[in-house]
Amino acid sequence: METNKNLIKNTHHGDAVRRVRRSLGIKQETLAKMMGITQARVSNFEQKKILDDKVIEKFANALKVSPSLLKELSEDPVNSIIKSNVADKVDKYGSFYDRNNQFRDPLDRLIEISYEETALQERLIELQKERNEIINQLLMKQRKVSSP
Numbered sequence: 001m002e003t004n005k006n007l008i009k010n011t012h013h014g015d016a017v018r019r020v021r022r023s024l025g026i027k028q029e030t031l032a033k034m035m036g037i038t039q040a041r042v043s044n045f046e047q048k049k050i051l052d053d054k055v056i057e058k059f060a061n062a063l064k065v066s067p068s069l070l071k072e073l074s075e076d077p078v079n080s081i082i083k084s085n086v087a088d089k090v091d092k093y094g095s096f097y098d099r100n101n102q103f104r105d106p107l108d109r110l111i112e113i114s115y116e117e118t119a120l121q122e123r124l125i126e127l128q129k130e131r132n133e134i135i136n137q138l139l140m141k142q143r144k145v146s147s148p
Contacts, residue, residue, distance in 0.1 A: 012049050015073075016069070017070055018046040022108065028042045028043055045059070
């Protein structure tokens with residue numbers, strides 16, 4: 001009976017675990033250590049639509065969230081559509097898949113790219129400041145040489 005309710009609510013326990021884990025910034029390896037299981041087992045659980053109550057309880061305790069959150073968190077409809085419609089696994093600049101060939105949330109990837117862009121812009125500004133300092137030093141030397 002509960003399984004039917006889960007399907008009607010469009011819940012995906014594994015996806016809920018993954019979404020909560022990612023929102024907390026926890027890697028699969030870290031969560032696995034917290035639970036005393038392997039990273040591969042965490043990955044396996046995250047792919048399952050329905051998880052046993054005991055398993056949900058263990059994940060909830062490790063993530064310090066309510067088990068009902070993991071049980072009742074609705075599957076993101078956009079992710080469902082994208083998962084079912086994405087045919088190509090493109091390179092890292094547009095990929096919806098990570099290195100382990102697992103689906104990644106496009107919004108997460110967009111946020112990552114935004115952070116990368118910000119870091120690159122900050123580095124570019126640093127390099128421009130360094131270049132300006134070098135130019136100023138060269139101009140000072142030239143002025144000293146020109147004026148007796």
